[in-house]
Amino acid sequence: MMMSNAYLVNNARAWVKRKNGPDKVIRIVLDLESKDAELCYRLFTAYDEKPDYMGRILFDVQGFWIYDGDILIVAEQEQVAKFIINYVEVL
Numbered sequence: 001m002m003m004s005n006a007y008l009v010n011n012a013r014a015w016v017k018r019k020n021g022p023d024k025v026i027r028i029v030l031d032l033e034s035k036d037a038e039l040c041y042r043l044f045t046a047y048d049e050k051p052d053y054m055g056r057i058l059f060d061v062q063g064f065w066i067y068d069g070d071i072l073i074v075a076e077q078e079q080v081a082k083f084i085i086n087y088v089e090v091l
Contacts, residue, residue, distance in 0.1 A: 013046045014083040016076050026054060026080060034058075036068075041084060043069070057081055 012028050025046040034040035037058035044051035055069015057080055065084075067077040 012083075012087060014080055016072075016079050019073070019075060027051065028057075028080065028084060031056070043072075043080065057084060059084075 010030070014026050014028055016024050016026055018024060027044045027046040029042045029044065031040040031042050034056075036056075038061045039059040041057045043054040043056065045054065054071045055067055057065055057067055057077070059065045063085070065081045067081075072080065
C-alpha cells in the first residue's frame with residue numbers, strides 16, 4: 001500500500017533548532033532497503049568529514065512517524081519529521 005502524501009525522495013538537509021546547544025544541520029537520506037516501515041529516512045550530521053549517524057525516522061502507511069534513535073529530543077524529532085512531510089523538490 002502506498003502513502004498518499006508526497007514525501008522527500010532525494011537526499012536533503014534540514015536546519016534543526018536546538019533548545020540546548022548550537023543549532024544543527026542534518027542530512028536526511030531515504031533508505032530504500034529498509035523493510036521496517038513504509039518509508040524510512042536515515043539521519044546524519046550534514047557537513048562533517050565523517051558524518052555521525054543520528055538515527056532514523058520511520059513512516060507508516062497512514063503517515064504516522066516514529067524516531068528510532070537516542071540523539072534527537074522530541075522537539076528536534078518533530079522538526080525533522082515536519083521537514084520531510086512538507087519538503088518540496090526543486091525542479
